Amino acid sequence: MASAERAAGATATDHAGRSLRTVQLVSFTVGNEEYGVDIMAVREIRAWSETTPLPNTPEVVRGVINMRGAIVPIFDLRARFGMPRTEPTKYNVVIIVSVASRIVGILVDAVSDIITINEDEIRPMPNMEQVSGLGFMEGLITVGERMVGLIGLERMFSSRMLEAADSAGNKPMLAGPSESTGAAA
Amino acid sequence: MDDLAQFKQTFFAECEELLGDLEGHLMALQSGEGDNNTLNAVFRAIHSIKGGAGAFGFDRLVAFAHIFETVLDLMRDGRLEPTPDSVLLVLHCADILSDLVKAAQNGTELPADHENEGRKSLIDLAATVGVNADPHAADDELAALDAQLAAGGPDALMEAAAAPEPAAAPEPAAPAKAPMLKFLVKFTPRDALYQRANEPLILIRELKELGSFLAKADAEGVPPLDQIQPEGAYIKWEFEIETDKGEQAIRDVFEFVIDDCELEVTCLNPPAAAAEAPAQPAADAAAPKPEAVTPAAPKPATPAPAAAKADPHAAGDGATAKPAAAAKPEGGAGGETKAVRSIRVDLDRVDKLVNMVGELVITHAMIAQQTEHLHADQHPELANGLAELSHHIRDLQESVMAMRAQPVKSVFARLPRLVRELAMMTNKKIRLDMSGENTEIDKTVIEQLGDPLTHMIRNSCDHGIENPDDRVAVGKPPEGVIHVSADQRGGRIVIEITDDGRGINREKVMRKAIEKKLVAPDATLSNEEIDNLIFLPGFSTADTVSNISGRGVGMDVVRQNIQSLGGRVHIQSRPGQGSSFILTLPLTLAVLDGMVLKVGIQSYILPLANIVESLRPEPDQINIVANQSELLRIRGEYVPLVYLHRIFKVPGGIDDPTKALVIIVELEDSSKMGLVVDEIIGQQQVVIKSLEENFDPIRGVGAATILGNGRVSLILDVAGIKHIAENESQQRPSPQARLAAPALQASA
Numbered sequence: 001m002a003s004a005e006r007a008a009g010a011t012a013t014d015h016a017g018r019s020l021r022t023v024q025l026v027s028f029t030v031g032n033e034e035y036g037v038d039i040m041a042v043r044e045i046r047a048w049s050e051t052t053p054l055p056n057t058p059e060v061v062r063g064v065i066n067m068r069g070a071i072v073p074i075f076d077l078r079a080r081f082g083m084p085r086t087e088p089t090k091y092n093v094v095i096i097v098s099v100a101s102r103i104v105g106i107l108v109d110a111v112s113d114i115i116t117i118n119e120d121e122i123r124p125m126p127n128m129e130q131v132s133g134l135g136f137m138e139g140l141i142t143v144g145e146r147m148v149g150l151i152g153l154e155r156m157f158s159s160r161m162l163e164a165a166d167s168a169g170n171k172p173m174l175a176g177p178s179e180s181t182g183a184a185a
Numbered sequence: 186m187d188d189l190a191q192f193k194q195t196f197f198a199e200c201e202e203l204l205g206d207l208e209g210h211l212m213a214l215q216s217g218e219g220d221n222n223t224l225n226a227v228f229r230a231i232h233s234i235k236g237g238a239g240a241f242g243f244d245r246l247v248a249f250a251h252i253f254e255t256v257l258d259l260m261r262d263g264r265l266e267p268t269p270d271s272v273l274l275v276l277h278c279a280d281i282l283s284d285l286v287k288a289a290q291n292g293t294e295l296p297a298d299h300e301n302e303g304r305k306s307l308i309d310l311a312a313t314v315g316v317n318a319d320p321h322a323a324d325d326e327l328a329a330l331d332a333q334l335a336a337g338g339p340d341a342l343m344e345a346a347a348a349p350e351p352a353a354a355p356e357p358a359a360p361a362k363a364p365m366l367k368f369l370v371k372f373t374p375r376d377a378l379y380q381r382a383n384e385p386l387i388l389i390r391e392l393k394e395l396g397s398f399l400a401k402a403d404a405e406g407v408p409p410l411d412q413i414q415p416e417g418a419y420i421k422w423e424f425e426i427e428t429d430k431g432e433q434a435i436r437d438v439f440e441f442v443i444d445d446c447e448l449e450v451t452c453l454n455p456p457a458a459a460a461e462a463p464a465q466p467a468a469d470a471a472a473p474k475p476e477a478v479t480p481a482a483p484k485p486a487t488p489a490p491a492a493a494k495a496d497p498h499a500a501g502d503g504a505t506a507k508p509a510a511a512a513k514p515e516g517g518a519g520g521e522t523k524a525v526r527s528i529r530v531d532l533d534r535v536d537k538l539v540n541m542v543g544e545l546v547i548t549h550a551m552i553a554q555q556t557e558h559l560h561a562d563q564h565p566e567l568a569n570g571l572a573e574l575s576h577h578i579r580d581l582q583e584s585v586m587a588m589r590a591q592p593v594k595s596v597f598a599r600l601p602r603l604v605r606e607l608a609m610m611t612n613k614k615i616r617l618d619m620s621g622e623n624t625e626i627d628k629t630v631i632e633q634l635g636d637p638l639t640h641m642i643r644n645s646c647d648h649g650i651e652n653p654d655d656r657v658a659v660g661k662p663p664e665g666v667i668h669v670s671a672d673q674r675g676g677r678i679v680i681e682i683t684d685d686g687r688g689i690n691r692e693k694v695m696r697k698a699i700e701k702k703l704v705a706p707d708a709t710l711s712n713e714e715i716d717n718l719i720f721l722p723g724f725s726t727a728d729t730v731s732n733i734s735g736r737g738v739g740m741d742v743v744r745q746n747i748q749s750l751g752g753r754v755h756i757q758s759r760p761g762q763g764s765s766f767i768l769t770l771p772l773t774l775a776v777l778d779g780m781v782l783k784v785g786i787q788s789y790i791l792p793l794a795n796i797v798e799s800l801r802p803e804p805d806q807i808n809i810v811a812n813q814s815e816l817l818r819i820r821g822e823y824v825p826l827v828y829l830h831r832i833f834k835v836p837g838g839i840d841d842p843t844k845a846l847v848i849i850v851e852l853e854d855s856s857k858m859g860l861v862v863d864e865i866i867g868q869q870q871v872v873i874k875s876l877e878e879n880f881d882p883i884r885g886v887g888a889a890t891i892l893g894n895g896r897v898s899l900i901l902d903v904a905g906i907k908h909i910a911e912n913e914s915q916q917r918p919s920p921q922a923r924l925a926a927p928a929l930q931a932s933a
Contacts, residue, residue: 052897053787054876054883055833056909064880064889064897069544071889071897073880102879 023122025115025141027148028095028108030077035108035149036115036141041097045111048092059085062107065094072096074105080156099157115143122150189241195529196237197290203230204283205598211279212601214272224261227275231257234286243289246282249300252307253278255316264314271310278303280602365396367427368435371449374418378445385422391438396428425453532628535588542582543776543872549578550869550893579870582776590625590772593671593680596634597622600642600669607646614653614664615646621671626678630750630770634680637743637754641682641766642667644740649686649764659761661685677752677794678772683765689758691715698724716758720744751887753852753904777873779900781866781892782848784829785837789862790871790890790900797849797857799865804843817847817859824849826859827910829901832885839863850903858907873900885909 025036026045051063051074062074062085074094078086086092086107094105122139136156141148207230210223235250257275259265267275281303288295311317370392374385389400403421407413426435432450439448553571561568597619608615626634650656650665657663668683691712698704698718710718718724722741747754752770771777779790800819808816808823815826826847830838839845839861847859871890874897876883887902 050896052889052899053835054880054899055835055885057883064876066891066895066897069540069547069874069891071874071876071879071891104879 021119022116023119025117025148025150026095026111027113027115027143028093028111030081030108031083033149034112034146035077035151037095037097037106037151037153039114041099041153043096043098043103046094046096046105047090048088048094048107065105067096067103067105070103072103072105074107075157076107078107078109097153099153102157104157113143115141115148117141117143193241196241197286198529199237200234200286200290202595203234204279204286205595206230207279208598208601209594211272211276214267215269215276221261224257224267228254228257228261231282234282238286238289241289243285245300246285246289249278249285249304250282252304252311253282256307256311259311259314259316264316265310274303274306274310276605278307280605283602365427365429366431367425367453368432369449369451369453370424370426370435371421371447372424372439373421373447374442375445375447376414376416376418378442379416379418381442381445383442383445385420388438388442389422389424392424392426392435395430395434395438396426398427399425530588535585538585539589542578542585545578546582546776546870546872547891547893549574551895554893586627586776587625589628591628591631592623592625593631593634593678594622596631596638597669597671599635600638603639603642604646604667607643611646612652613646613650615650616664616666618666618668619670620668624671624673624678626671626770626772630678630752633746633750634770637746637768638669638680638682640740640743641768642669645682645684645686645764645766649684649688651687655687673772674769678770680768680770681765682768683763685763688760688762688764689716689719689756691758691760694718713755713757716756716764719756720754777871777900778868779871779890780848780868781898782829782862782901783864783866784833784862785835787833787835788866788892788898789829790869790898791848791850791860791903792887792900793868795850795852795903797851799846799848801845802842802847807842815842817842819849822857824857824859825910826861827906828861829906830861830863832906832909832913852904852907856907858903858910860903860906871898871900 024039026039026042027034027036029035049065051065053063054061054073060075060079062076064071064073066072076086078084086109088107092107092109093111094107095111096103096105098104122141124139125137136152137149138152138155139150141150207227210227210230213223214227231250231254235247235254238246238250253275256265256271260267260271260275265271281300284295284299287293308317372385372388374383378385392398401423403423404419406421407419413419428434432452435450436443436448439446549571553575556564556567556571559567600619601617604615604617607613645667650667651659651661653663656665666685669680670683671678671680673679694715695704695710695718698715698721699706701724703718703721703724704710720740720743724740744754747768747770750770752768754766754768756764756766758764778793780793780796782789782791802817802819806818807826808818810816816823817826818824826842828838828840829835830840842859842861845861846864847861848865850858850860852858869892871892873888874890876886876889876899885902885905885908886899887905888900889897890900892898
């Protein structure tokens with residue numbers, strides 16, 4: 001076994017090699033790719049429902065929905081990856097997560113699995129990630145023959161979600177190559 | 186420990202109220218409108234603070250309050266005349282007291298000599314009528330007092346308070362000679378006594394202090410174990426007490442539980458009838474000699490009150506009459522505060538209720554929408570029921586909102602002190618007038634109003650009001666006047682802070698703004714636009730940075746604070762005559778009446794308060810300026826048209842205003858704008874939901890709400906929309922674009 005690497009939400013590293021903390025992930029697909037988020041952050045998973053668009057916000061922001069009286073913004077993960085916006089159908093899924101005391105939804109294609117792994121199975125992102133603007137990726141996991149990208153929610157949703165708010169322009173916030181949130185990765 | 190913390194919290198909440206009231210009463214005293222009731226109210230406020238402070242062991246606070254109380258007691262007895270000098274001293278001491286309360290609340294230590302000066306003045310003042318108010322002379326008694334306090338709460342103090350000043354009152358001295366009497370006390374607690382967390386043991390201990398004592402408990406009423414209610418009252422007591430303190434002292438022990446128990450006090454060896462009289466608490470003795478309280482011939486040497494009376498023309502016609510009218514009922518209310526029945530409720534609980542009512546409104550809208558297609562004559566009960574329900578919900582909502590509403594008095598109350606201190610620091614003479622203190626606003630708004638108000642008052646004192654000499658030189662009375670008023674206009678609260686100072690020096694502001702690159706050097710701005718430059722971040726014209734204002738953080742923070750409350754602030758200034766800050770705030774943060782609009786494929790809510798009228802214009806009403814800006818001519822007035830679908834980039838909006846609908850909206854700075862939308866769907870009451878809770882603020886959108894169909898709809902913010910419109914027209918090459926971008930915000 002390789003030595004332990006930094007893992008989602010965990011700082012403890014153990015070189016004894018046996019009884020490491022296990023992490024549970026909810027994995028989902030966007031196109032042909034598979035990603036996962038820490039299950040502890042997931043509040044609920046719901047079917048896509050039409051959102052109310054927010055004016056003058058970037059592509060990734062799909063708008064807001066009413067979740068039992070709370071206004072929850074929905075982000076399009078596909079657009080976040082620099083691809084065209086998702087064309088949602090009733091089979092698309094929104095994963096509601098809590099990040100830094102806020103509740104947000106992530107629009108993905110489908111939820112695929114719940115993965116239980118040891119912390120030390122998380123591989124660091126290869127160095128290229130900083131160039132490609134994927135600073136929110138926390139690591140990679142191999143499940144069988146599949147590769148699952150571990151998404152760091154805190155990094156993806158920095159406290160100021162919409163830097164464009166003040167200028168009312170279309171400055172890219174979560175999307176685009178000028179990603180800067182990964183500086184610390 | 187948690188309980189104690191909670192009690193402390195309640196105590197400080199009470200202190201805050203008491204200090205607020207105190208300030209009001211003192212102002213009345215200062216302006217010569219106070220009467221004996223006012224003095225009594227002042228005394229009571231200090232006394233309550235002292236009592237509570239004693240129970241929590243805030244010794245320093247107790248010690249100071251005690252001296253203060255002694256002097257006030259002398260005043261209301263008529264032995265000390267409330268001269269303007271002494272009233273000033275009392276005002277000053279009230280400030281010190283408030284500092285001490287703050288320090289106790291925050292757990293900070295004030296410098297050891299903080300209250301010394303005020304304390305000494307008080308002792309000196311008491312000494313002028315031969316009373317030694319210094320408790321150090323009677324340290325033991327004070328210690329005893331503390332012990333008693335800790336056991337018995339503030340009212341045990343009534344007796345004790347008189348003790349350290351034997352020279353003070355001939356009456357309290359009498360009980361020492363009172364005969365020993367034997368009383369039989371029958372005490373039967375009711376359930377409520379325990380439910381209110383009273384403890385008979387404490388009462389009994391206190392009784393024991395009064396003299397020799399025999400207690401008998403009657404446990405006859407205790408039921409079998411399995412029937413015992415944990416909070417039930419089953420035991421009765423009989424006490425035989427031999428004391429020289431009189432019946433009243435015994436009754437006082439039970440004062441706080443008197444409503445929750447049966448109490449019988451009989452004297453077993455009644456003496457001559459007069460014996461009990463001296464034991465009446467000193468408070469009752471306060472009533473006589475009202476003529477001594479009205480300030481008898483104020484000495485001309487005292488500045489503030491004398492000046493206030495001397496120059497009625499300074500404040501304008503209405504201003505002098507108003508405070509008098511306002512103070513009257515207040516003085517009256519001081520005497521009968523106990524008549525108001527109220528309970529303390531955790532704000533969280535009220536908020537929860539507010540939220541639930543909000544959900545109820547939404548659910549009702551949802552049901553109404555579902556039943557729309559049913560014929561009313563087929564389901565008459567349903568239709569009636571829904572109409573009823575709608576009524577009830579509205580009533581419920583108003584009641585709940587009223588629970589959250591508070592008079593702005595609580596924020597205004599701290600202003601007099603602020604002005605006093607600022608006047609002292611700047612060597613200016615400033616009088617503060619207030620009106621509309623009873624205007625009610627949502628508690629959240631009130632809480633966040635304190636800082637901006639303080640900033641604006643500071644600004645007025647520091648930059649607005651001139652030095653007395655300068656004032657006289659331009660023919661104004663030496664004393665400057667700041668008038669703070671609150672008023673409800675339409676669905677909003679308007680707070681105005683007006684000073685009669687020098688007004689804004691537009692030349693200087695402009696120079697500074699250009700210097701700081703806030704405005705393009707060649708820009709030509711209207712007077713109002715220049716005035717509002719002071720709200721820009723980093724703007725300050727004070728040549729020297731003073732302790733009071735001038736660091737350039739202030740007015741922009743004020744504006745931010747107010748905007749985050751859904752309010753607006755702007756300034757009006759007349760050079761040489763003064764400036765007014767005008768602040769408009771929403772009545773409540775929870776609900777608003779809105780118009781549902783359709784634009785392209787989207788629908789939005791426009792607050793009803795913004796709407797002036799709506800119309801479908803004729804082609805000849807539309808005029809084009811500079812080949813791009815469209816103006817709507819309406820009754821001789823030109824109103825710029827703003828297309829909502831362009832601003833928000835909504836596909837499918839109608840581009841031709843003669844086929845669409847123009848809604849004339851009015852902004853807080855009373856400018857108008859014609860919002861072009863596709864159609865109006867209807868009027869609806871909506872519950873305001875924060876967007877910022879889970880997202881960031883979006884320009885042009887104030888908040889969100891949930892419609893009857895469960896969908897989210899956005900509530901428009903017209904000032905934000907105007908800002909986008911102006912910014913976009915500015916981005917296009919246009920000769921009209923004359924301001925630097927931030928300057929435009931100022932006029933929004």
